Amino acid sequence: MPKISKKGIDMPASPIRKLTPFADEAKKEGKKIYHLNIGQPDIETPAGMLQALKNINFKVWAYTPSEGIASYRTKLAQYYNKLHYNITANDILVTNGGSEAIIFAMQACLNPGEEIIIPEPFYANYNGFACSSDIVVKPIMSYIENGFGLPPIAEFEKLITEKTKAIAICNPNNPTGYLYSREELEHLKELCLKHDLYLFSDEAYREFCYDGREFISPMHLEGLEEHVVIFDTVSKRYSACGARIGCLITKNTALYQTALKFAQARLSPSLEGQIAAEAAVDTPDSYFQAVSKEYTARRDTLVQGLNAIPGVFCPNPGGAFYVVAQLPIDDADKFCQWMLESFSHHNETVMMAPATGFYSTDGAGKNEVRLAYVLKQEDLKRALECLREALAVYPGRTIS
Template sequence: MPTISKKGQLMPESPIRKLVPYAEEAMKNGKHIYHLNIGQPDIKTPEVALKAVKENDVEVLSYSRSEGSETYRKKLAAYYNYHNINVSHTDIVVTTGASEAIAFIFGSIMDVNDEVIICEPFYANYIAFATAASVKVVPIVSKIDDNFSLPPIKEFEKLITPKTKAIMICNPGNPTGCLYTEEEIKQLADIVKRHDLFLISDEVYREFTYDGNSHYSILELKGLDEHTIMIDSVSKRYSMCGARVGCLVTRNETVRHTVLKFAQARLSPPTYAQIASEAALETPQSYFNKVKKMYINRRDVLIAELNKIDGVKIATPKGAFYCIAELPVKNADHFAQWLLESFDVNNETVMVAPASGFYSTEGIGSNQIRIAYVLNKESLVKAANILKEALKVYKY
């Protein structure tokens, strides 16, 4: 019998999606599920983006340029310039979601068995992209007791080897909601410059920062043009997850040229989705002000409810719309599955993402879950109550 590749065997399951069959079975049995497992906002996509697709006069749905349409990239550059990120449209390569941007970057700057240092817990698919590229993720642990702030720079220094090619961050963070300060970003800048490394920053949640904090992009750094690569996406900013349009931005011409070769191999990003994404850039600031206020209220409600549950430890997020909760259980994977298979309150239950899948260090995060507070406040209160009741009777 033919066999699959070792790479295929090593490819991890998504902690966000692996429980879907159990959720589907629960729904077939008539249960209502509060989905806290996935970052799919319930916020409406800006009407201007939907209207651009519905009312366009395209007669031939043709390829765009491999790097994305010029008009979209020019408007995208104007958006970044508004946010103190001075780039040209030629610094941008449009991709099929931020996922493709990460895959292109790994393929462009790293060879087999090269290493990338990433703070864990991190977005689970980073491991998948690294596995596909035969790249090794070297984790550096951030802790819930420190609210998942950046680990000391000296700990990064200890992990750098001749195989290290990059340090990668997510800011604001998925799954933690951490937000790195300007000082922390500049500390990372010093280390990548000193060791001649790349600094990759996934900044897809840039619009969502709270408590008076602001986002500081790596592309605001001076003298780091050859080292910095930023990843972005329309998915969360405009509640357009299904558009699958992202981009990478770098002033490093060699990196950009190499990435473009990967982009040419897949021909082009989706045309209709670029039309919608270009139109979405006309979304007024009032939209983001409203959305931020909504997420702050949801966060505060969720944290307050979780803090009422005995034995639960919670980190307070400063950005994005996720948090990590530590539970009084031994195995959150089993608990999450049990919630769907065997527990309900008035025929309602909760779907969460076990946090172990957001760590690459074995054994860490086994009693943690990631919660996406993308539901309305009433639903979040009900979901937290279900977790509270479940923990009273869960025996493992």
């Protein structure tokens, strides 16, 4: 029998999706599951996006340019320039989801065996993208005690070697919801300039900042233009995860042209996705204001509810729609599986993502879970009730 590749064996399973078979079995048993494991919002997609799809009338479903449709990139540049990014359409490469943008950047900026530093916990698929690109993730620990703030720059310095080529952040952060400050980004700027590093910034959750807090992008920092690579997507901003349209943004012309070669190899991003995404740029501000208000209420419901459960600690995030909570349990992977296989409260249970999958450091996150507040408040309250009851009877509870 032919053997599987080493890369295939090393490719990590998704902590977000790996418990799906257990959830499927629980549903067959008649249990209702509150899905807090995945960032699939229940917020309605803007009507303009959906109408654009309904209005499609092309006669041939053709390729688009590898870099994306010019009218969409032009319109997208206008959107970013309202946010003071000071870019042109020629700085934007349209991709099949934000995931492809990250892969293109890793492959264009790093040679096999070179290293990228990422504060952990981090979006689990970064590990998978790095594996497929033959590069090495060097994790740097952030801590729940201070809400997962940026680690001290001195700790970054300890990790930098001749193989280090980039630093990556997700802002606001998935999975922690942490929103990086201007001061933290200025520190990263100085570090990248000092060591001539790329700074990757995943901004999928840019619109989700709460309590009047300011969003700062590396694009706002003068002097870093040749170093910055932005990743973005319509998935979260417009609650359009299935559209699979993202983009890579950089003012570094050589990098853009290199990434474009990878884009040409995969031919083109989807035509219908770009049509919908172009229409989405016209979404009124009132849509985002309503969404932000709703997510703020959901965040408050979840965070306050979690911290009211004995033995649970959850920092209050400044953005995105995730929290990482510390639970009084022995093993998050076992607990999340047990919740689906062996527990129900009024025939209901909760699906969560074990935080271990968001760390590269062995053993980290063993008593932490990520929860996405993508359900309406009533469902969040029911999920919290299930979690409270589950922790009271879980055999691996660590606090009496």
